[in-house]
């Protein structure tokens with residue numbers, strides 16, 4: 153298939169998650185909503201169900217969720233609840249609710265209370281002290297609970313083999329996405345920011361084997377192309393999520409390519425693979441233990457500035473001239489790390505801008521001005 | 534969270550200021566001593582730590598380490614009206630104004646800013662103790678302190694709990710971290726872990742907890758022998774000194790004073806009690822006067838605060854200690870949260886609930902709306918919410934607050950009349 157056809161397919165899927173959900177249900181598959189961050193989706197896949205990513209929405213407005221949420225909650229969490237309350241997600245058979253930030257902790261209760269008997273609400277608490285043996289044990293226990301709940305929904309056990317198989321499928325999918333991110337940098341004339349986002353976003357609404365096959369086909373086509381001689385500027389993006397086509401259009405309008413990303417919704421979720429042998433539950437816990445360089449996770453070497461320096465290095469390695477930080481309003485973890493982040497970027501002489509965003513943003517005038525000015529600055533470097 | 538402050542500004546008492554009672558003085562001294570001990574340790578070249586309010590204080594105390602508590606410090610700074618300035622300093626450092634006010638104040642201090650509240654100045658830390666049972670904001674906050682001061686961070690992670698019961702897997706996980714923390718702190722302190730001393734420290738903490746609960750229980754009397762707001766002030770002792778025998782003694786002394794008041798039919802509340810409410814959340818420390826005014830004007834006494842059950846835990850060994858630290862106000866499921874509150878509302882016979890939607894505290898406000906619905910349904914009492922902030926006065930609107938209190942008073946009045954009519 154041609155690059156264009158493949159890109160269009162990804163675009164369609166990313167833009168119409170509801171259709172994906174309908175198709176999945178029509179095919180007789182169960183579907184599980186997976187909220188951010190770090191839920192072991194492999195278990196859902198192993199159960200023969202479809203994991204369906206829920207990362208808020210760029211088109212909805214907060215209305216019903218006001219009954220549960222304080223106004224100073226990020227739109228990602230509020231709009232996730234909104235979609236569960238307004239019927240958008242009615243076809244789901246369950247959701248998994250991780251609790252890694254201060255918003256998601258109590259939100260897990262709102263999800264459970266508001267869903268009542270409507271769907272299974274599967275709780276997940278990750279350990280922050282994750283690399284020590286006690287952390288791995290705790291994580292295994294939490295993942296074990298998820299497995300049990302899914303088995304209940306499935307009506308039969310999930311075998312270890314099925315989980316090992318899922319791990320392989322997911323590792324392969326992550327590898328394909330990592331490769332795509334690199335290829336997108338090399339072919340940023342073809343893979344524009346909007347297209348790049350759609351390809352990565354589609355992964356949240358597809359079975360990973362199907363997705364990976366399609367993505368590998370795209371990667372193969374991209375590899376055939378000569379590396380592009382990009383005349384515009386390149387940036388690394390950072391933040392929780394930046395999948396709004398309108399916002400990304402501003403990048404395209406200003407000839408800004410995305411060289412790499414430190415975005416939770418994109419590369420932060422695919423950095424680490426799980427071991428492919430041994431006890432699969434342990435493998436999944438180990439995978440979480442190996443997660444690193446993330447604002448959401450405790451860093452045992454916190455007196456250093458590892459995460460920020462890691463991203464600064466990423467900017468250099470990717471050939472970007474600067475970094476654009478999408479700061480989600482009311483996101484404590486991101487906000488808390490900003491001064492350290494800025495310090496590392498400044499020390500590495502990497503220019504950056506911080507754009508305040510939320511998912512109810514409809515007016516991009518200010519962002520447009522800021523991005524344009526930033527592009528001008530970068531073009532002189 | 535984690536309250537505190539024993540300054541005159543924090544005590545919304547009547548004018549002219551009455552002399553504090555012996556127990557109140559003793560409680561204040563206990564906290565002052567904690568700050569003084571940190572300075573002494575620094576002078577003597579001993580390491581000092583900064584600790585989150587619900588880090589297992591038993592560990593540092595057993596190892597004889599001097600520790601201060603940034604949340605207590607921030608509350609004190611806010612109550613002495615230096616919160617806004619300190620928050621702004623943090624904002625200039627790049628911390629967003631949406632971040633918890635305590636964290637902002639503390640991060641300004643951690644970076645060397647000096648507060649005008651002299652009693653709440655502390656030496657820079659040589660180590661930090663972080664337990665995220667009350668919030669995950671702690672994790673990044675303390676990482677930042679460690680980074681700014683290039684000092685080690687000892688982390689006790691308490692994952693959020695979806696059940697009222699604490700599963701054994703939580704206990705094992707936390708136990709593992711306790712054991713590691715002990716080893717790390719042995720190195721920092723240069724002292725060996727002493728099981729006998731630990732037992733004594735735990736006995737002190739249990740004695741403090743029991744005395745604290747006893748004091749809180751005096752709010753069950755009608756009228757109450759004290760202003761429940763005082764409990765917010767006394768939290769300082771629970772947070773900073775629960776393992777010290779002096780804290781237990783001071784609370785026991787307070788209990789005796791309250792017993793006297795009950796016998797004599799007197800109260801420290803500077804007005805007659807007409808209504809009794811639960812105050813949900815942390816007070817707005819910078820605005821205590823504004824907070825107190827309409828309560829006083831309408832004869833409303835705060836007779837219930839959730840800190841009573843949330844901090845009054847008693848345990849008998851290391852594992853039950855782990856279990857106890859799992860239950861912090863913001864780490865428990867909604868059923869536990871509701872149960873704690875409804876328990877004290879019933880025991881302390883409240884007529885209504887005043888809910889502080891605290892802009893600083895996302896975890897605390899997270900399921901508040903649902904909780905409020907449950908209180909109304911289960912207790913049959915009216916609830917009123919207001920927007921405020923524990924440390925940043927820019928987020929508190931006195932006019933809105935007064936209107937909400939007024940509305941609550943009217944609803945309580947109607948309830949009262951309806952009850953009286955039914956009784957006739």
Ligand code: SF4
Pocket residue numbers: 188226227228229253254255256392448480482483484485486
């Ligand atoms: S955007 Fe931030 S606050 Fe919201 S759910 Fe994600 S990490 Fe939590």
Ligand code: SF4
Pocket residue numbers: 534535604633634635636667668669670671863893894895896897923
């Ligand atoms: S976020 Fe809430 S619990 Fe955490 S320190 Fe601030 S006020 Fe306390």
